[in-house]
Amino acid sequence: MNLTVRMMLRKIQKRKFSIILSAFIIAWAMAMMVTGIYSSGVIRTSANAYLDETGLPDISISLFEGVDPQQVQTLMTDPAIKTYEFRLRMDGHAIVDGKEISVQLIGLKDPFRTDINRLLLLDGRMFSEKMEAVAVSGGQVLGDHAKVLINSVALNLNITGTVRSPEFLINDLPTSSFIPGSGGLTILYLPLETLQSSIGPVINDILIMSDNNASKSEVISGLSSLPISSTILREDQQTSVIVQMGADKMMVMLPSISLVFIFIGLVSTFMTIYRLVLSDSRSIGVLMSLGITRKHIATSYLMFGVVTLSLGAILGCILGYAFTYTISNMALGMMGAIPIVMGFDLLPFLIGLSLATLVVVVAVIIPITIVLRHDVHDALSFVPRNRIWAWRTNLRSLSLALGLRNLFREPSRTIIFLVIIALSIGAAGSWMFMVDSAQGYLEEQSSANKWDVKISFNGPMSDIQAISHFASDPVKSAIPFSTLVGQASLGDNSQGVFLLAASDIVGIRSFLLRQGELDFQGAVLAKKMADNLGARPGESITFAVGNRSLPIEVTGIVDDIQGNAIYTSNDQVLDIIGEGSCTGVFIVLDSSEQARSYSSSLSGDPLVGSIVLKDDTVTTLRGMFDSSMSLLYAFFALNLMIALAVAISATIISTSERDMEYTTVISLGLPRSFQVKALVYEVGAQAMISALLAVPFAFLLAQVFTSLLEDAVFYIPVVLSLATVITVLVIGFLFISISIIWPLRRIKRIDFVKVLRERISS
Amino acid sequence: MSYLSVETVTKSFKNGDETTTVLAGLNLSMGRGEIIMVMGPSGSGKTTLINVIGGIERPDSGRIVLDGTEVTAMDNRMLNDYRRNDIGFVFQFYNLIPNLTAQENVMLALEGHDLDWTEKSGRAIRQLELVNILDKKDRFPQELSAGQQQRVALARALVKQPKLILADEPTGNLDEATETKVIGILAQVREELGTSFIIVSHNSRLRAHVDRCYELRKGVLVEN
Numbered sequence: 007m008n009l010t011v012r013m014m015l016r017k018i019q020k021r022k023f024s025i026i027l028s029a030f031i032i033a034w035a036m037a038m039m040v041t042g043i044y045s046s047g048v049i050r051t052s053a054n055a056y057l058d059e060t061g062l063p064d065i066s067i068s069l070f071e072g073v074d075p076q077q078v079q080t081l082m083t084d085p086a087i088k089t090y091e092f093r094l095r096m097d098g099h100a101i102v103d104g105k106e107i108s109v110q111l112i113g114l115k116d117p118f119r120t121d122i123n124r125l126l127l128l129d130g131r132m133f134s135e136k137m138e139a140v141a142v143s144g145g146q147v148l149g150d151h152a153k154v155l156i157n158s159v160a161l162n163l164n165i166t167g168t169v170r171s172p173e174f175l176i177n178d179l180p181t182s183s184f185i186p187g188s189g190g191l192t193i194l195y196l197p198l199e200t201l202q203s204s205i206g207p208v209i210n211d212i213l214i215m216s217d218n219n220a221s222k223s224e225v226i227s228g229l230s231s232l233p234i235s236s237t238i239l240r241e242d243q244q245t246s247v248i249v250q251m252g253a254d255k256m257m258v259m260l261p262s263i264s265l266v267f268i269f270i271g272l273v274s275t276f277m278t279i280y281r282l283v284l285s286d287s288r289s290i291g292v293l294m295s296l297g298i299t300r301k302h303i304a305t306s307y308l309m310f311g312v313v314t315l316s317l318g319a320i321l322g323c324i325l326g327y328a329f330t331y332t333i334s335n336m337a338l339g340m341m342g343a344i345p346i347v348m349g350f351d352l353l354p355f356l357i358g359l360s361l362a363t364l365v366v367v368v369a370v371i372i373p374i375t376i377v378l379r380h381d382v383h384d385a386l387s388f389v390p391r392n393r394i395w396a397w398r399t400n401l402r403s404l405s406l407a408l409g410l411r412n413l414f415r416e417p418s419r420t421i422i423f424l425v426i427i428a429l430s431i432g433a434a435g436s437w438m439f440m441v442d443s444a445q446g447y448l449e450e451q452s453s454a455n456k457w458d459v460k461i462s463f464n465g466p467m468s469d470i471q472a473i474s475h476f477a478s479d480p481v482k483s484a485i486p487f488s489t490l491v492g493q494a495s496l497g498d499n500s501q502g503v504f505l506l507a508a509s510d511i512v513g514i515r516s517f518l519l520r521q522g523e524l525d526f527q528g529a530v531l532a533k534k535m536a537d538n539l540g541a542r543p544g545e546s547i548t549f550a551v552g553n554r555s556l557p558i559e560v561t562g563i564v565d566d567i568q569g570n571a572i573y574t575s576n577d578q579v580l581d582i583i584g585e586g587s588c589t590g591v592f593i594v595l596d597s598s599e600q601a602r603s604y605s606s607s608l609s610g611d612p613l614v615g616s617i618v619l620k621d622d623t624v625t626t627l628r629g630m631f632d633s634s635m636s637l638l639y640a641f642f643a644l645n646l647m648i649a650l651a652v653a654i655s656a657t658i659i660s661t662s663e664r665d666m667e668y669t670t671v672i673s674l675g676l677p678r679s680f681q682v683k684a685l686v687y688e689v690g691a692q693a694m695i696s697a698l699l700a701v702p703f704a705f706l707l708a709q710v711f712t713s714l715l716e717d718a719v720f721y722i723p724v725v726l727s728l729a730t731v732i733t734v735l736v737i738g739f740l741f742i743s744i745s746i747i748w749p750l751r752r753i754k755r756i757d758f759v760k761v762l763r764e765r766i767s768s
Numbered sequence: 769m770s771y772l773s774v775e776t777v778t779k780s781f782k783n784g785d786e787t788t789t790v791l792a793g794l795n796l797s798m799g800r801g802e803i804i805m806v807m808g809p810s811g812s813g814k815t816t817l818i819n820v821i822g823g824i825e826r827p828d829s830g831r832i833v834l835d836g837t838e839v840t841a842m843d844n845r846m847l848n849d850y851r852r853n854d855i856g857f858v859f860q861f862y863n864l865i866p867n868l869t870a871q872e873n874v875m876l877a878l879e880g881h882d883l884d885w886t887e888k889s890g891r892a893i894r895q896l897e898l899v900n901i902l903d904k905k906d907r908f909p910q911e912l913s914a915g916q917q918q919r920v921a922l923a924r925a926l927v928k929q930p931k932l933i934l935a936d937e938p939t940g941n942l943d944e945a946t947e948t949k950v951i952g953i954l955a956q957v958r959e960e961l962g963t964s965f966i967i968v969s970h971n972s973r974l975r976a977h978v979d980r981c982y983e984l985r986k987g988v989l990v991e992n
Contacts (some may be wrong), residue, residue, distance in 0.1 A: 394866050404868065405879075407872065411868075667865050669863075671876075673851065674877055675848045675851030676852060759819065
């Protein structure tokens with residue numbers, strides 16, 4: 007083996023711990039990049055495979071009123087229609103544990119169909135008798151029997167099992183949330199004839215599988231004679247939207263975080279290699295004096311980079327794969343236990359590896375170039391830095407003075423380390439800010455609702471009738487509304503939207519205006535949707551439900567967690583909903599405490615389809631957020647690990663040059679507590695300054711990450727909350743402080759006789 | 769009875785398969801206030817001798833007794849206390865802590881002694897005055913010349929009033945003028961405090977200032 011290579015291998019062995027730490031940081035950056043890109047693909051692929059397999063409908067159409075299925079049958083002539091299903095969907099109520107709950111009943115002919123909206127039996131058995139039903143998982147547990155009231159008709163149903171349905175895959179998202187979720191609704195599938203025997207021989211819900219995307223609008227056009235209240239395309243269906251959001255979130259978030267760690271890895275590796283080549287300057291001079299070329303020397307030092315990169319790349323690939331599997335699995339689990347399809351994708355690994363290589367090459371070449379610029383004479387006479395920076399203090403404790411001066415003995419290096427440690431803690435802390443802000447924002451958005459109870463009717467009714475029926479004591483005001491689900495388009499852009507029309511929108515909720523004005527004589531759009539459509543105030547968008555469409559002028563853009571929302575007045579959608587009619591009513595009570603008793607008083611009201619309490623939407627949101635908290639906290643903890651690695655690396659670099667000082671103190675017979683105290687002050691000050699710096703970094707990074715997330719998911723205003731600041735400070739301080747273990751071990755293991763002898767022999 | 773008694777002390781080092789004996793049944797006896805010099809070529813074991821007397825290294829066999837206390841019977845903790853209380857080291861390269869001032873370096877030797885800050889500070893100032901470097905008390909080592917650093921190291925060794933000062937090549941890095949100053953200080957300290965010294969050195973000019981001079985030859989001391 008080449009002698010310089012052999013020499014280098016021995017040096018590498020001597021500095022294995024530093025190299026492993028640098029490799030770990032590089033691996034982490036690489037793993038984040040890989041995980042972001044890879045998991046986004048895995049989530050998308052797994053979800054699409056599952057939704058294809060379970061037959062999530064391409065088009066879901068709801069009708070304002072029941073229609074004779076024979077009449078609909080005659081319209082299903084478009085050759086693009088592969089298959090379809092007619093259903094009857096009704097809202098009802100059941101009493102569970104003395105509490106009235108809303109139940110959605112869906113009557114279908116054949117529960118065993120596999121070609122469209124396949125029901126997967128989780129437990130029990132599928133319904134087979136007229137008065138049997140199966141419940142969709144995620145809703146309230148009804149027990150074996152349930153008495154459900156629909157339009158004053160009571161159905162005594164036996165609940166035979168629980169199913170998972172692709173259309174309600176994520177059944178715990180609240181209605182009126184950022185996507186039109188089913189809100190943890192209790193949904194029952196039962197025989198079509200059972201519902202028809204109560205309501206009449208009609209259907210009001212159509213599921214269609216079509217041949218291709220292009221034919222969807224033609225299929226919808228073919229049904230234009232029906233009283234359509236909503237058309238939802240597969241890509242706008244709640245399950246698809248959540249999958250898309252989850253995948254986009256991974257794609258945006260993790261690679262962004264990876265860039266932060268790439269910077270940290272670059273600085274950390276640079277500092278390690280720089281210190282190494284600087285302390286080796288004299289050896290390099292000896293090699294040069296022996297006639298070994300600079301190129302040859304540089305190549306041998308590049309071995310450090312090769313080893314660091316190889317270790318980092320191997321670890322990065324393993325971590326990247328493991329994180330991708332874990333995160334995708336968790337995300338898919340949260341989306342309704344979608345089985346993971348872990349297809350192999352080389353591209354994320356190639357991108358991660360390229361970045362890691364770039365980082366290591368830059369971090370290694372710069373210090374080598376600096377040292378190799380010396381001529382033989384300079385290199386031979388090079389004396390490693392023996393001047394350090396120290397300031398005079400009047401501290402009446404030698405250990406404190408020593409600890410603080412040691413921290414700043416090389417100020418520029420200390421500042422770099424403090425910044426990168428703070429940055430790594432900041433990257434971890436940014437999760438805390440985002441979690442806290444998102445939680446606060448979700449609740450704030452729910453609290454922005456001014457109504458206490460939202461009542462949806464079984465079918466449209468007149469505004470006047472709605473107000474007169476519901477505006478009795480203790481109701482302060484009753485605001486009729488209509489909801490429509492359809493498509494909005496502007497130019498070539500279009501997307502599925504949720505439209506809320508009411509005569510008094512401002513009485514329903516408050517808004518945070520971003521552009522234009524809150525003029526509901528036009529359309530006020532959620533910012534995310536406005537961005538997607540490229541719509542700005544003054545422009546006109548087209549809103550379509552079924553075959554009916556109308557232009558609405560955009561008057562304002564608001565922050566809204568429901569990213570696909572349009573708010574407008576009834577007048578704007580008269581052509582669709584009909585004059586003076588509504589599909590529900592918002593109830594404002596004298597006091598929100600009355601909401602539950604008020605909703606109970608509506609029990610058995612034949613006009614009432616479903617009831618939602620504002621408090622329940624907040625609770626459900628909170629619950630939903632809690633379920634994803636573990637994932638966010640896991641990220642926080644994992645990022646802290648890298649912060650710890652950076653802190654240990656910094657401590658190693660700064661303390662490993664002090665063997666002679668440790669030895670002197672030991673040889674003077676000073677108590678061990680003196681050295682321990684000095685280190686505690688030094689590392690404690692380092693931890694405190696880094697943790698303090700980490701707070702603004704965490705806040706800034708959270709803002710950067712949320713602004714990136716805004717495009718993919720939804721906007722979250724980042725809030726500087728005291729609790730999060732304290733959490734970042736305390737946890738940051740504790741994690742950095744752990745790095746004291748390394749110098750303490752070094753002092754304990756130091757062979758001071760050997761160090762003294764080496765000093766003499768040098 | 770002698771103040772320091774080194775009796776048949778042996779010390780060997782293993783270097784691969786080879787064993788080198790540097791102290792081969794070495795004996796030494798000295799009285800209080802004596803200054804002894806040990807000379808010898810490089811690798812003869814001079815540093816090992818002061819290391820075993822100073823409790824930095826343990827001998828393989830033999831006995832060392834200082835002022836009636838057997839050093840070779842001490843455990844690690846006691847050896848630490850022994851170095852802190854009874855021994856003053858002066859190293860060839862001074863071994864000052866670079867980010868402590870001259871005064872703080874001297875006070876460092878009093879850490880672990882039951883003295884308050886004012887007392888430690890006062891003692892350090894007195895020692896710095898004794899070695900004639902008080903005006904540099906607030907300087908850091910890197911702001912001092914080699915001779916000044918050696919004087920600070922000497923003050924650090926003296927400040928705790930040890931029973932014995934072990935000096936390893938105390939003039940090894942000094943020019944002749946500075947060397948003369950340092951030797952003068954040693955003599956003055958012995959005069960004023962009655963401190964005992966063992967000085968290991970190549971420097972034959974020191975011989976004129978010591979009570980006895982030995983040469984370390986084949987692991988034993990031969991009076992020179």
